[in-house]
Amino acid sequence: MKCTPKSEVYTRISNFQRELQDKNIDGAIVLLNSDMFYFTGTVQKSFLYMPCDGEPILMVKRSMRRALDESPLKNIVPIKSPRQIPQVLSDFGYDSIKKIGLELDVLPFNIYTIYKNMFPDAKFYDVSPLIRGIRAIKSLYEIQLLQNAVSIIGESFLQVPSFLREGMSEMELAALFEAEMRKRGYSGFCRTRAFNQEFFYGNVCTGESGFYPSFFDGPVGGSGPSVSHSQGAGWKRVNKNEVVYIDYTCVIEGYAGDQTRVFCMGQLTPKMVKAFDDAVLIESEVAKSIKPGTLAEEPYFLALKMAEEMGYKDNFMGYKEDRVKFLGHGIGLELDEWPVLAKGFKSPIMPGMTFAMEPKFVFPEGCIGTENSFVMTETGLKNMATIPEVITYLDK
Amino acid sequence: MKCTPKSEVYTRISNFQRELQDKNIDGAIVLLNSDMFYFTGTVQKSFLYMPCDGEPILMVKRSMRRALDESPLKNIVPIKSPRQIPQVLSDFGYDSIKKIGLELDVLPFNIYTIYKNMFPDAKFYDVSPLIRGIRAIKSLYEIQLLQNAVSIIGESFLQVPSFLREGMSEMELAALFEAEMRKRGYSGFCRTRAFNQEFFYGNVCTGESGFYPSFFDGPVGGSGPSVSHSQGAGWKRVNKNEVVYIDYTCVIEGYAGDQTRVFCMGQLTPKMVKAFDDAVLIESEVAKSIKPGTLAEEPYFLALKMAEEMGYKDNFMGYKEDRVKFLGHGIGLELDEWPVLAKGFKSPIMPGMTFAMEPKFVFPEGCIGTENSFVMTETGLKNMATIPEVITYLDK
Incomplete structure (x- = not known):
């Protein structure tokens, strides 16, 4: 080994x-x-x-x-x-x-x-x-391991069109997506540090499931399969013309990549398409703004300002009272590493730091947004994604 | 919900x-x-x-x-x-x-x-x-939930012959088995109470993988996919004529059933077949010995005595210095509930208690044994299994 x-x-x-x-x-x-x-x-x-x-x-x-x-x-x-x-x-x-x-x-x-x-x-x-x-400061060795995890989640996302189908339950979709990562080496439990921060693989939400909040410290909840495990995929059936939102970790050799991609069988409403584009725009503007030394809270404030100006005051990073107050989180051996891109985190973002950014919006009809894993380099922020950042439409 | x-x-x-x-x-x-x-x-x-x-x-x-x-x-x-x-x-x-x-x-x-x-x-x-x-004392409502979890793990075990094949990796086998349980409602993380007691679904070991110990507090380790997650399924390929050992939890609506079954493509050696039969014999004799009021350590002592008399002194519940000193553990909302069937646990086993018993042997060529989930009733111990306790041989 x-x-x-x-x-x-x-x-x-x-x-x-x-x-x-x-x-x-x-x-x-x-x-x-x-x-x-x-x-x-x-x-x-x-x-x-x-x-x-x-x-x-x-x-x-x-x-x-x-x-x-x-x-x-x-x-x-x-x-x-x-x-x-x-x-x-x-x-x-x-x-x-x-x-x-x-x-x-x-x-x-x-x-x-x-x-x-x-x-x-x-x-x-x-x-x-x-x-x-x-x-929080990763070595080149660690960054390579993390890049490998992000590549494997990318490969797994590319498999989704082969098994996503109308009428399947979120749980079945989760099972098949998880199996793609598992057979490629998903290590098992994704480590988290915070007390009670239970977590399993990630989150599949379709349509209005994305409106259902959870205790988990993320922008999107999901019904979960039962009241005992009330986050992530549930029993709702996947329909045409709705958002299929997949936000997953991929833990390979200990290192957790984190990525979100959106699929749809059919067409999304213009509102949801615009919200996706706005999330991608926020992500790219924020990414451009981050330099070595930027304080960890600054990207959150910039994203929040942009989201509010775009008209998403009640929707950014959750719905109304269930909104979370961060934009991203450190990734590595744990999913809740430093830096946290959130109000009050005034330490600088330094070369070698790795984190996920996930601008997302929640509406009564569901959630949409994006997420990628990033590494801070001497010259700027690098997006580690190996697959395009688009809504994948399926004609089936 | x-x-x-x-x-x-x-x-x-x-x-x-x-x-x-x-x-x-x-x-x-x-x-x-x-x-x-x-x-x-x-x-x-x-x-x-x-x-x-x-x-x-x-x-x-x-x-x-x-x-x-x-x-x-x-x-x-x-x-x-x-x-x-x-x-x-x-x-x-x-x-x-x-x-x-x-x-x-x-x-x-x-x-x-x-x-x-x-x-x-x-x-x-x-x-x-x-x-x-x-x-530790379950209500009828809880026992029904646990029985449902045990039934679903049974259904999932019945699917194994449809996807087990020579040359697949343990990780791929794990991925497919986990997907069977997940689409039937596996809740996600299996809760454990002890500090650092990390755990993910269960354990696939084939052949000599079963000899590889881990930090996890169980009789069998497994290589795991990497040194960061060093338990359970690894990258070894499944061969003919070796033990395919699957020890998994099934968490449904919060309640964790726990079961082990053994498969083989081809034939096992007489030594391994006898060890399996001896494990089943220990389990059934111990089960018969447990009455309301039996102290929780007594089943462990009886199993240990039987195993030693059978000649498994160095093999029972692990190999030599890596042996664990218990026979079973309480199950319910956590995998490490009370009672613990281990030396020093002198509290009585009472009606309503639920636990897994898992007599197992580890040899340099691999591991074998059995495990079922039990509920203590007023009249005696009830095995909740819905599938037979046999080695399943596959002709492929």
Whole structure:
């Protein structure tokens, strides 16, 4: 299996250690699978100690066999229980750690308590902002992986005309579209960081389904198949002359691309066609406006201003009270990475950052819009899409 | 959309309130989607206050429209930010709550801190064991939903002979099997409660893939498609005369059934055939031994004893150091519910409990075994399977 290059992993480690030194933290205990993968190249039931200086220690409960196969780290040791962590650290010479970093944005309170009791004299610090900040800047290696994911979602979109048909349920359409990506390597769960931010593949909405909101932090909801999973594809049948809206992630080798395309069997109303064109116009104008150093909230404000001037005040990024207040979100190992293109995010967009932008409109008769995955380069924003950004009309 | 009956929701609420009173807790703030769904019938971006007595209050950030459609609760009110919770509770007359329950097994430390600051004079208690205990006993309504999920996984298994073929990748087989369940209503993400317990649909392993362990807390790993998602189906091609092992969940209307079936194009070795028969024998003997009141660890001990006597000491529930120490797990709205059939779980198995049992063996040449979903009744354990428990041989 393809492993993360050693130089890649150790560069990430250096970046993190520099931040730990800056913050005067002795070391961090990293636990979350996505962060674990980023810093070790493997996802095991394991515990990573990242000293502010020197070799990290990967303590593995299960599976050692696999950790040794996959991770380029020098220190990989077996452990039976997290209770042994202080002893292992002491064996490696780390026996006076007093300032410990943890991922306090995701670590459940009860697990935090275990570590607090394990190191009774230590102070704990939330290192998740440091990790998220480092992870927001992608290496060339990561950008290539992300480009591959975006290419595969493109290939999958090109298959839609072969199976979309009148009368099929949104669920059946979702099943077939998901299978196209899955057989091309869709990794499985798309990782998200926020608590309760449940997510599965993406969203198929047809016609008025697009008007149905959900708890998910996106512009479009969808009925979902049941009240227990109330987002995305539902049981509505696909009709002619309505929007078939497909907004999906594609997770390949861990990296999530995100794209939306629109299909129609027949004709859309002039209103919906214009709304699509306006969404594409907003996207392209906003993309042109983004330079290295642009603050992450600025694209949102520009898109909002354009949408309101176009007459979409109640429709932009959701309908009326269900509108969400962002234009895009960082993508990578998680779907909710930094930067977030939203009010209040005043950090600059820097080369190496990757994010999806998704100007969309919701009307009582349905939703429409566009979405692509972008990478910030030294010279400007690059759209990673491999397929055209058009409504695909099918004559069937 | 089908909603949870009002009587069902209010029975659950009464059960929880009785526990809160027993523990002398003023009320609980429920946040996790699965618990939220259980007590309200809806999953929104929302905050549920469950007083130890009286009407609960569902405070909804997004979407009110949908909460009102789906939940039978009397008090559903909009809220802009969790910061308003103390004011809303005060408006409803709850202004001196001092002992507050939270789901501290899942609540991230940073979110816990928000609540601690919001109620500076309160003491906090972990109510997750109370909730998990209540949820472990299913109502007839829930058992019917679970039976439906198990029936749909059965239907999907019956489709396998139509698409399983030599030379296809495990990923393609997974894609097609998943699509069968998805178009029949697979809800999307299968909820799990444990931190980092990532999971996607299930596991396809063929031949020696079944020997590859993973971090996932199950007997069989699988290579997975990449090191970032290192469990389940991978890129190995399916051969003749080897085990095609399919262990999948089926989540319908929120409830997860869990089942494993084995296929083969050609012939298996006598060793593998015997191991399958032995797994089925263990399952049936253990099932017969379980009565209302049996402690949850006893079935594991019996299965382990039988497996060891049969000569599978190094193979039962994993290979050597990668063996897991359980026989089964509770199923319902989450895949890791109570009871857990594992050493140390000394609570009794009671009527209404539902769980999967999965005696399995792992050898260097692959894995084999069985799994079914069961419900405990007043008179004995009932296997919910709708399809036979045999190796399905295909002549192609």
